[in-house]
Amino acid sequence: MKRKPYIFITRKLPAGALEQLYHSFEVSMWESETESVPRDVLLKETQKADALLTMLSDKIDREVLEAGASLKVVANLAVGYDNIDLKTASERDIVVCNTPDVLTDTTADLAFALLMAAARRIVEAAEYVKEGEWKSWSPLLLAGHDIHHKTIGIVGMGKIGEALAKRATGFEMEILYHNRTRKPEAEEKLGAQYVSFDELIQRSDYIVCLTPLTAQTKGIFNGGSFKKMKNSAIFVNASRGPVVDEQALYEALVSGEISAAGLDVFETEPINADHPLLTLKNVVALPHIGSSSTETRMEMMDLCTYNIEAVLTGKQPKTPVEL
Ligand SMILES: NC(=O)C1=CN([C@@H]2O[C@H](COP(=O)(O)OP(=O)(O)OC[C@H]3O[C@@H](n4cnc5c(N)ncnc54)[C@H](O)[C@@H]3O)[C@@H](O)[C@H]2O)C=CC1
Ligand SMILES: O=C(O)C(=O)CO
Numbered sequence: 001m002k003r004k005p006y007i008f009i010t011r012k013l014p015a016g017a018l019e020q021l022y023h024s025f026e027v028s029m030w031e032s033e034t035e036s037v038p039r040d041v042l043l044k045e046t047q048k049a050d051a052l053l054t055m056l057s058d059k060i061d062r063e064v065l066e067a068g069a070s071l072k073v074v075a076n077l078a079v080g081y082d083n084i085d086l087k088t089a090s091e092r093d094i095v096v097c098n099t100p101d102v103l104t105d106t107t108a109d110l111a112f113a114l115l116m117a118a119a120r121r122i123v124e125a126a127e128y129v130k131e132g133e134w135k136s137w138s139p140l141l142l143a144g145h146d147i148h149h150k151t152i153g154i155v156g157m158g159k160i161g162e163a164l165a166k167r168a169t170g171f172e173m174e175i176l177y178h179n180r181t182r183k184p185e186a187e188e189k190l191g192a193q194y195v196s197f198d199e200l201i202q203r204s205d206y207i208v209c210l211t212p213l214t215a216q217t218k219g220i221f222n223g224g225s226f227k228k229m230k231n232s233a234i235f236v237n238a239s240r241g242p243v244v245d246e247q248a249l250y251e252a253l254v255s256g257e258i259s260a261a262g263l264d265v266f267e268t269e270p271i272n273a274d275h276p277l278l279t280l281k282n283v284v285a286l287p288h289i290g291s292s293s294t295e296t297r298m299e300m301m302d303l304c305t306y307n308i309e310a311v312l313t314g315k316q317p318k319t320p321v322e323l
Contacts, residue, residue: 005050005312010037010058011077017301020309025051043067051308053077057269060084065092073311075304078291079103079159081321082213082240090323097307097317100159102299103291108163110290111238114262115152115206117284118234120144121260124281145205145232145259147171153204155197155220156211156239157183164208165190176200201228206236213240221245226252233258238290241266250276253283264290 007021009029021027028045030037036057037045046052046068054060056078065071065088074084075097089096117123121144128134128142148171154161157179165175165186175192177183178200186192197220201207207229211217221235222245229235235258237244246267252258260282266275269288277283291300307317 006048007051007053007308007312008045008049009053010042011055013053013301014298017298018305021305024309025312029053046071051075051312053304053308054083056080056083058083062088065089065094068092068094073097073308073317075307075317077300077304080212080240084321086321086323095307095311095317096321096323097304097311097319098321099300099303100319102303103296104159104163106293106296107160107238107290108167110264110286110292111160111164111208111210111236112167114238114264114284114286115208115234115236116147118236118260118262118282119147119206123284145234147173147206149173150205151176151203152206152208153177153195153200154192155179155200155207155209156217157186157192158210158212160238161208161210162186162190164210165192173206176204197225198228201225201233202230204233205230206234208236209239209243211239211243213242217243219243219245221249223248223251226257229258231256231259234260234262236262238264241269246275246277250280253277253280260284262286264288 004026006026011030012033013029018027042058042064046064049068050070051073053075060074060083062085065085071094073095076084077099079098079100081096081098084096086096121142125142151174152168153176154165155178157177168175169190175190176195177192178195178197182194187194220243226248249261253261262284264286265288278285303319307319310317
């Protein structure tokens with residue numbers, strides 16, 4: 001009898017999310033919900049896998065892809081795919097899929113929440129109350145920065161960038177953006193103005209990064225860029241950690257070159273609890289939860305399972321990454 005195609009899932013996912021796969025395929029998954037699959041297990045499982053359902057924390061490099069003699073598809077549970085070696089995937093005719101669209105609004109909500117939390121010192125203020133520091137109402141107690149009518153600069157005006165800009169219009173913000181290409185429709189619809197990267201970082205009160213991580217975006221926020229920002233600027237990163245030089249960000253926050261930062265992503269994830277950035281009150285740090293609403297995560301899983309089933313049954317996946 002012909003063997004059923006084998007799918008390996010690199011993290012424990014709710015069984016319900018995978019129902020449609022169990023009918024026609026052999027499926028197994030790494031047993032932990034919270035810890036990444038060890039490298040040796042990933043390599044061993046890939047040797048027999050026709051499909052991998054991967055997390056953004058898995059490094060799917062040449063070694064892994066070459067281990068998969070019958071590997072046909074890698075479905076990443078993320079829109080970002082900087083963890084996957086696309087060149088090798090293309091050489092080996094392995095389809096790579098991601099999860100665009102379904103997470104756009106949820107991630108834009110979080111990016112705006114991070115901006116607001118950093119501006120209005122929400123985390124610091126909540127801790128202040130819980131730690132019993134609150135003695136009386138006072139005129140400048142935990143005074144933050146206004147958001148309404150300020151200027152937001154979005155670097156990476158893609159799907160999430162546009163959804164964030166839409167939220168900013170509700171706060172009557174001036175919207176600047178910088179993108180790989182100019183987007184006249186977004187300009188018309190959102191009243192956004194295209195500017196150079198330098199102009200954006202100089203003019204904005206809030207600078208939000210929403211680019212993918214690529215060779216071009218790695219380290220674009222560095223000592224030089226923080227120097228050009230206003231001293232009152234608030235920097236928000238909801239894209240990928242390595243777009244920022246974290247040492248330079250730390251220095252800019254300590255020296256007062258910029259005012260605060262809201263960070264959902266870090267150079268190394270999970271960030272070490274001793275990391276200097278985490279000692280600063282003007283940093284709001286989150287554990288990479290941009291798309292983490294239950295509804296959206298379930299939709300991301302559905303999209304991954306759809307894509308895997310499509311490739312393994314000779315159909316078109318919905319969201320293949322261009323190789
Ligand atoms: N924090 C989180 O949990 C999440 C993070 N992300 C990150 O957000 C990124 C964006 O997601 P989407 O908006 O769905 O992708 P998208 O592909 O729709 O948008 C990315 C935009 O960045 C622009 N871009 C690329 N290189 C650039 C450069 N060098 N300079 C300026 N602009 C550049 C592109 O032209 C595009 O408009 C993902 O690649 C991922 O890394 C996405 C979802 C959740
Ligand atoms: O989709 C992504 O790229 C994320 O970072 C998590 O949703």
